[in-house]
Amino acid sequence: MRSFLSIMRLSPGSAEAAGAPSLSEYFDYSDREEELSGGARLITITTPKGEFKVWTKRRGNNPGMKLLLLHGGPGGTHEAFECFDSFMPKAGIEFYYYDQLGSHYSDQPDDTSLWEPDRFVEEVEQVRQALGLDKSNFFLLGHSWGGILAMEYALKYQQHLKGLIISNMMSSVPAYNRYADEVLGPQMDPEVLTELQQIEANNDFANPRYMELLMPHFYTKHALRMPLEQWPDPVNRMFNHMNQTVYVQMQGPSEFGIRGEASLRNWDRSGDLPQIKVPTLTIGGQHDTMDPEHMKWMAKQLPEGHYLHCSEGSHMAMYDDQKTYFEGLVRFIRDVHSRSLNT
Known part of the structure; x- marks a missing residue:
């Protein structure tokens, strides 16, 4: 051995x-x-x-x-x-x-x-x-x-x-929510953060502007650090096949922590x-x-x-x-x- x-x-x-x-x-x-x-x-x-x-x-x-x-x-x-x-x-x-x-x-x-x-x-x-x-x-x-x-x-x-x-x-x-509020949020362009916070405050998560802002200003910096056009096929397929009902019930609609009525x-x-x-x-x-x-x-x-x-x-x-x-x-x-x- x-x-x-x-x-x-x-x-x-x-x-x-x-x-x-x-x-x-x-x-x-x-x-x-x-x-x-x-x-x-x-x-x-x-x-x-x-x-x-x-x-x-x-x-x-x-x-x-x-x-x-x-x-x-x-x-x-x-x-x-x-x-x-x-x-x-x-x-x-x-x-x-x-x-x-x-x-x-x-x-x-x-x-x-x-x-x-x-x-x-x-x-x-x-x-x-x-x-x-x-x-x-x-x-x-x-x-x-x-x-x-x-x-x-x-x-x-x-x-x-x-x-x-x-x-x-x-x-x-x-603790995750505090990190999002106190560390990740302030790293973002203030104007972008303000607009995202307004969309969340209005509970307007279906607004296409929400993802338009999130993808370049948050996802490519903290979720997967590659230009969107270079994201691997398996990752794109996973997002396309996400069960949104399960996701929103447990995680909630916000991408800045787990909030609201999320379980x-x-x-x-x-x-x-x-x-x-x-x-x-x-x-x-x-x-x-x-x-x-x-x-x-x-x-x-x-x-x-x-x-x-x-x-x-x-x-x-x-x-x-x-x-x-x-x-x-x-x-x-x-x-x-x-x-x-x-x-």
Whole structure:
């Protein structure tokens, strides 16, 4: 067995690292339920309002490192994660795309009582069971809203986790709102900010001027730091397929925090972070919509917390600081896995 130091000297993209399978083993889907469909699978989940189906797709095969991806939104889609195809296979890490209930390839019921964090937590647990993920292999990554969901899942079901990744999400919505008001807002052109605030005050979110101002003055500075015409196809498809009903109910219509009647407006788990005992990586971007200092602070509250700072990154640092993001993510997963082999 290789020592931990020899494992970490290998390139983050090397399939030899951390006991990763050979290429043929990694892409061997033989005798798996989803072999016929190339890894895609609909999973039946039970909710208080009946049974529905959610879509997942497996990429790769590694018994010790399996990563389930929780997309943002709420109401977003797995598409924002498609860049993982460029990094996880060559690292030998098995991973799963997954559209939460209400999103894209999954069922989209009309019952708004389903859009609650506790209900989503039970959905993730049912998906975990169906996919056969457990303490020996299960890494969970949540981005943005998915980070909220990942924290909630860990606080209830961490006994099933091998490792947790909270990507670009703070542990407190009120703190997020303060950061938007006190830090991000003042960075904007005062005239633009005044006009945006007036549109929000008038509850005129359908006004096309709102997005006309947001895209060049906010999104390309804090959501994804690329000119709009260069935004990657998966990101554009994710925005096009966003379930606005789920998004507005939970996140609200404003892009400057979570406000109004949004169900997540008072969400705060900062005081509960010490209860999450599993190895956890928090990821923040220097230009993020979320406060990177808060995400660094979160890592210090977690008993086995680690922080990854993407100095060039924004909210979607997996695209605009891709090298830093994936090198750090792969190293964390391999570190946790290698330590489990030596215990």
